[in-house]
Amino acid sequence: MSAALVGKICWVLLVAGWYAIRYPFERRARRGRVRKTARGRAETIRMLISLSGLGIVPGIFVATGFPRFATYAPSPVQTALGVAAMVAALVLFRLTHKALGKMWSVSLDIREKHQLVTSGIYRRVRHPMYTAFWTMALAQALLVPNLVAGLAGLAGFGTLYFLRVGPEEAMMEETFGQAYRDYRARTARLLPGIY
Template identity: 90%
Template sequence: MSAALVGKILWVAMVVGWYAIRYPFERRAKRRRVERTRRGRAETIRMLISLSGLGILPGLFVATGFPWFATYAPSPVQTALGLALMVVALVLFRLTHKALGKMWSVSLDIREKHELVTRGIYRHVRHPMYTAFWTMALAQALLLPNFVAGLAGLAGFGTLYFLRVGPEEAMMEETFGDAWRDYRRRTARLIPGIY
């Protein structure tokens, strides 16, 4: 089996793993009332851009090989590194969902009786779910030997992240005030001790 085929299979496994982790939280979240939201046209566009980069373009490549002109032969080392990042991403993704529990939301929502989560992985990082998605996007870039489909995750999720993290932090500060400001001072945004 070629490294390219293994990479494609692993990418599909990563998407299935992502969905398996998220699905129960998504079902549970629908039962909790949203008090305040920042959903709207801009958020929908950000989500579609991210979905295009992390789902649609790579899915099209895996299913059809398109865009053919951007395909190259990967090394087994590249695929192995992609696998390692995939595992890290899914572990981080699971830890974030577990820590958030009932406070989880797919978008910029404040739920009824919302609490500021600072336990688990959130003790050290304010946005570990974004860290998980960045890691997933890097894994995709290594697993899919196509310059367009592989790198689309970094571009798509990067757009979502850079346009969303500011409004999200503003909403948290507005909701939790000094508790959020204190939490922000003692934690990193994505990577402990770095950023």
């Protein structure tokens, strides 16, 4: 089996794993009451851009080979690094969902009786779910042997991240006040001790 085929199969497993982790939380979130939300046209556009980069564009490539001009033959080392990033992304993704529990939402929502989560993986990092998505985008870049489809995840999720993290932190500060400011002062945004 070629490294390219292994990479494509692993990308499909990455998406399936992501969905399997998220689905029960998404079902539960639909039943919860939202006190405040920042959903709207801008958030919908950001989510669609991210979905396009992490799902639609690579999915089309994996299913059809389009766009062929950007396809290349990956090395086994590249594919192995992609598998390692895939596993790391899914582990991080599961840890973030587990820590958030009922506080999780797909968008920028504050739930009734919302609590600031500062335990588990959130003890040292404010946005470990974003870290998981960055790792997922990196895994995609390594696993999907196409310059357009592989890098689409970094571009798509990067757009969502850079346009969303500021408003999200502002919403958390508005909701939790000094408790959030203290939490922000002692934690990193994505990587402990780095950023």
